[in-house]
Amino acid sequence: MKKFIALLLIFSLMSISCTILTTQRQKRFESSKERRGATLIITKKDGWQIEGELITVKPNSLLLLDTEGKDVSVGIKDIKVIRIVKKSKALLGAGIGLLIGVGPGALIGYKVGWETSTGAVVGGVIGGVAAALIGGFIGMSLGKEGTIQIEGKSDSEIQEAMDKLRKKARIRDYK
Secondary structure, three states: HHHHHHOOOHHHHHHHHHHHHHHHHHHHHHHOOOOOOOOOEEEEEOOEEOOOOOEEOOOOOEEEEOOOOEEEEHHHEEEEEEEEEEOHHHHHHHHHHHHHHHHHHHHHHHHOOOOOOOHHHHHHHHHHHHHHHHHHHHHHHHHEEEEEEEEOOHHHHHHHHHHHHOOOOOOOOOO
């Protein structure tokens, strides 16, 4: 019975990890088909906010595709602050943490639980949940928004910020 539970635990871990890897490969393949620009929230000096996908960085303006599907050009001189919206990576971090924590947790639970299958299952659950929580917090910290202050900066600092934004645009080499 112990061998059967241990074998079941090993195969379930392997199938979960294969499913996650396959899903990640599919996402990479789909995202390589069409490059997407970063999502920006631009606050203008007059207080208006514009949200949209960064299409390209022009010499004196940013071209965005707004939430209604319209192209919007925003002059750099009119911008106060640019916020770069990032997707949360909490779920990915929690999933990786779960996979990493279940195996060692099951092993420790097996040894501490006087070498019983119940100890392995309890240890696997506790180890998986603890590692998933840690991974989730790490993922959240990786997905924080970035802010670029434009107002009050020198021309060289603004140009440096635009060069960084250009790397996040759908079309990087606008001529």
